[in-house]
Amino acid sequence: MEPVELSAEGLLLRAWQPEDAMVIHRACQDPLIQRWTNIPVPYLPEHATLLINRLAPEGWRTGTSALFGVFEPMTEVLLGAHGLVHLDQAAGVAEMGTWTVPWARNRRVAERATRAVARWALDVLDLRQLVWRVELGNHVSRLVAERVGFVFDAPARGLIVGRNHDLSDGWRGTLRPGEIRSAPTPWLAPDGPGARRAKVFSAPQPRVPAGAATLRALAIADIEPMILACSDPMSVQWTNVAVPFTHAEAEASVRVFAPRRWARGEGAVFAIADGTDRFAGRIDLHISWEDPLIGSIGFLVSPEARGLGLATAAVRALCEWGFAALGLARIEWQAHTGNDASLRVAQKAGFTSEGTHRAGSEQRGERRDAWCAALLPADLG
Numbered sequence: 505m506e507p508v509e510l511s512a513e514g515l516l517l518r519a520w521q522p523e524d525a526m527v528i529h530r531a532c533q534d535p536l537i538q539r540w541t542n543i544p545v546p547y548l549p550e551h552a553t554l555l556i557n558r559l560a561p562e563g564w565r566t567g568t569s570a571l572f573g574v575f576e577p578m579t580e581v582l583l584g585a586h587g588l589v590h591l592d593q594a595a596g597v598a599e600m601g602t603w604t605v606p607w608a609r610n611r612r613v614a615e616r617a618t619r620a621v622a623r624w625a626l627d628v629l630d631l632r633q634l635v636w637r638v639e640l641g642n643h644v645s646r647l648v649a650e651r652v653g654f655v656f657d658a659p660a661r662g663l664i665v666g667r668n669h670d671l672s673d674g675w676r677g678t679l680r681p682g683e684i685r686s687a688p689t690p691w692l693a694p695d696g697p698g699a700r701r702a703k704v705f706s707a708p709q710p711r712v713p714a715g716a717a718t719l720r721a722l723a724i725a726d727i728e729p730m731i732l733a734c735s736d737p738m739s740v741q742w743t744n745v746a747v748p749f750t751h752a753e754a755e756a757s758v759r760v761f762a763p764r765r766w767a768r769g770e771g772a773v774f775a776i777a778d779g780t781d782r783f784a785g786r787i788d789l790h791i792s793w794e795d796p797l798i799g800s801i802g803f804l805v806s807p808e809a810r811g812l813g814l815a816t817a818a819v820r821a822l823c824e825w826g827f828a829a830l831g832l833a834r835i836e837w838q839a840h841t842g843n844d845a846s847l848r849v850a851q852k853a854g855f856t857s858e859g860t861h862r863a864g865s866e867q868r869g870e871r872r873d874a875w876c877a878a879l880l881p882a883d884l885g
Contacts, residue, residue, distance in 0.1 A: 505567040513616035517572040520556045527582045528552040531605040540642045542667045574617045583608040586617040596632035614648045626681045636677040639664045641767040643702035651688035654679045697831030704829050705769040712825050715817030719774035722762045726775050727754040729783040733806040742843045776818045784809035787818050797833040799826050819853040827881045841873045854883045
């Protein structure tokens with residue numbers, strides 16, 4: 505297969521040339537490129553030379569890959585890299601890969617290049633399917649693919665093999681002939697909720713001011729106070745904490761459950777930290793699978809921190825963040841009937857009661873009636 509040149513979407517895509525080595529080396533010092541791709545680290549000048557002189561030409565010659573540099577058409581300033589890997593023309597499948605240089609981000613370069621390469625691969629090479637694999641947490645990469653038309657499966661365990669042969673969970677998307685979008689859907693457009701969430705969940709979990717408290721990511725130092733809080737009789741009575749709540753349960757919350765929820769973009773688990781940044785409780789926001797504009801909250805406060813208004817401030821702050829950062833349209837609260845303390849918090853935070861759901865919640869294998877309420881952005885005043 506001979507190298508081709510693509511001029512589309514306001515970009516020039518061409519095979520790598522010897523004079524590109526220096527700028528490739530410069531681009532590949534970028535922490536984000538190193539974090540989300542399998543380029544060698546440290547990336548040395550000889551790695552760029554190997555790519556240009558051997559790896560890329562061999563891929564074109566054997567028809568097993570098609571690697572492009574992405575450039576400004578007039579100046580040929582490097583904007584990124586794109587191409588097909590694991591190309592099997594007999595089977596009609598290939599995988600796509602891309603990165604964008606730091607100085608060209610926020611210009612939708614990857615999206616435009618993906619659309620151009622996808623059209624060439626499906627229309628000219630007559631491939632039947634393109635595959636996009638992305639590690640959990642790289643929401644910007646997934647957004648690029650979805651804007652072009654890729655359809656993603658649920659997260660898969662061990663989908664991504666890292667440079668050190670470690671396995672990471674990831675998403676797998678596919679694109680077939682006739683599925684390329686000329687423009688993103690409103691959800692995925694630059695001002696759409698999907699784009700806003702991709703930016704939020706691709707970054708580290710923020711610290712959210714909440715009156716006298718702060719909402720922050722769970723930390724190792726929270727394990728012991730979390731055990732005490734979750735073993736308290738009121739916590740056992742009114743929440744779904746495991747009984748007994750062991751050190752392993754607390755450690756899994758900090759190391760696995762909370763980071764995984766953030767990486768998947770399914771919501772957030774925050775510690776409620778007091779004025780000295782000590783653990784005073786936990787509050788969760790979960791995004792509905794059925795309707796991604798709806799969220800739900802749950803919270804638990806340590807016994808020594810109850811009655812100080814921290815829960816109300818935390819609920820209010822988390823809801824404000826959910827509406828502003830995630831574009832939620834509705835946040836729901838639910839508690840077992842009789843949980844008057846949780847009801848008071850919800851009411852003070854502005855929630856409107858919507859009645860009782862008979863057998864509407866589950867607690868350790870048993871169905872229980874649940875009070876329900878909801879908060880809308882307009883309710884915040």
